[in-house]
Structures are given as C-alpha cells and as structure tokens.
Amino acid sequence: MTGKLKLLDKSFYDRKNVLQVARDLLGKILIAQLDGVRSSGRIVETEAYAGVGDRASHAFGGRRTARSEHLYGEPGTIYIYISYGLHHLFNVITNKKGIPHGVLIRALEPMEGVEHMLERTSKLPGDISITKGPGNLSVAMGMNKIHSGGNVFSKEIFIADDGLRYKKNEIIVTKRIGVDGAREDADLPYRFIVKGNPYVSAKKS
DNA sequence: CGACCGATCGTCT
C-alpha cells in the first residue's frame, strides 16, 4: 500500500492543531542525507508540545531563550536540543512563526541505511534499540544540534509521505514520557504511537 | 518484569 515519496510541504506543518500534526506524522518517513550517506526510517512514535500554555514545553509561559529560539520559527523548522547533557532530541516546529508548537519524534522504524545506523551507534545487526527513543534515533540518523534552526525541506533532512496510512485502531494515544515535572499537564494525552510496533520506545500504553 | 539510579553537561536562575 505504499507509493513513491512525496515531500511534505509547509502547509502540512502550518496548522493550528499540533496534536493533529503529531498524529499525522505517524507513518511518514524521516530521511537524512548527511556525510554523503542516506538513512531513513518510518515515524512510529511522536509527542506534541503545545506552546506557551503547556507546562512540559520549553516555551511555557512565553519563555524564550537562546536555546528555545528555534521553537518559535517557521513551520517546518528543526529544533534540536540537548537533554541530560548528552541526548540530542529532534523536533519539528508547527503552526505560524512566533507560535512555539512542536512535535518530538521519539522513534523510527529503520528503512534505508541500517548499516550506517549500526555504525554510528556501535550496535550489532538485529539490535532493535537503534532508533527506539529520541536520543537513540538522533545518533542513528547522524543528526546533531548543529542541524537545529534548519528545516525539513532541505536536501539534508526532510520528511516524506509514501502513502502509508494507519487506521484509527492502529494508533494508541497516551501521556508523554519524562514530563513528570509538568504538574497538571503531565498526564495530557499528547503522545501517539503505532500499536504493536517493536520500535516504540516505552513499554506501557 | 518493574523500580531505581548514575552518567554527564548545557542551560537557566
């Protein structure tokens, strides 16, 4: 049920409802062509971060710092930041410029360039953890903080549609991971995962 | 399995 790749254009990200974009990103393909090699994977887990009213967002309360500046960019902007001093987390910005909505890509099902992913992560063939979890997938794809501020319409990093669609009953919605400090927003159903996919990061639903 | 914990450092207060 899949066809040829079509680049997602700006209108895909330029929408008011970041939850809808996060849901629609499931099944799309993230492609990185870095250092002359191509790696790609199907997106199987996302989380939405809903801007100034979301306690789990870096932009909560209108906070705007050097780190989070790219959160406020044009739709399709790439926002990568470092968590716990070592993990690079990849986000795509949605909604109009100035509105800090974003979708965190949490897991991929590898497609092309698996051998390069294994090399970058120093893992062995068959290790399913290569693109499971936001920190891991960044290493596997070769994506780095230096790519923050770019956009997903470039030759280096982009997101495409091959026509695959998940049915409603193939998608599970849960609360987000690692946002316990977000008080009443910690339990919001802002995480979207493909049911039964082995690359999805956390165990529970 | 689930719960816990240490690593490690950029960013914000």
Add this chain to the structure above:
DNA sequence: GACGATCGGTCGA
C-alpha cells in the same frame, strides 16, 4: 548551583 522532553545497567521479586 540545580535541574532535566533520556538511556542503559543493575537489583530484587
């Protein structure tokens, strides 16, 4: 000077 939008290892049941 404290704290993570994490990960992977260990320990105990």
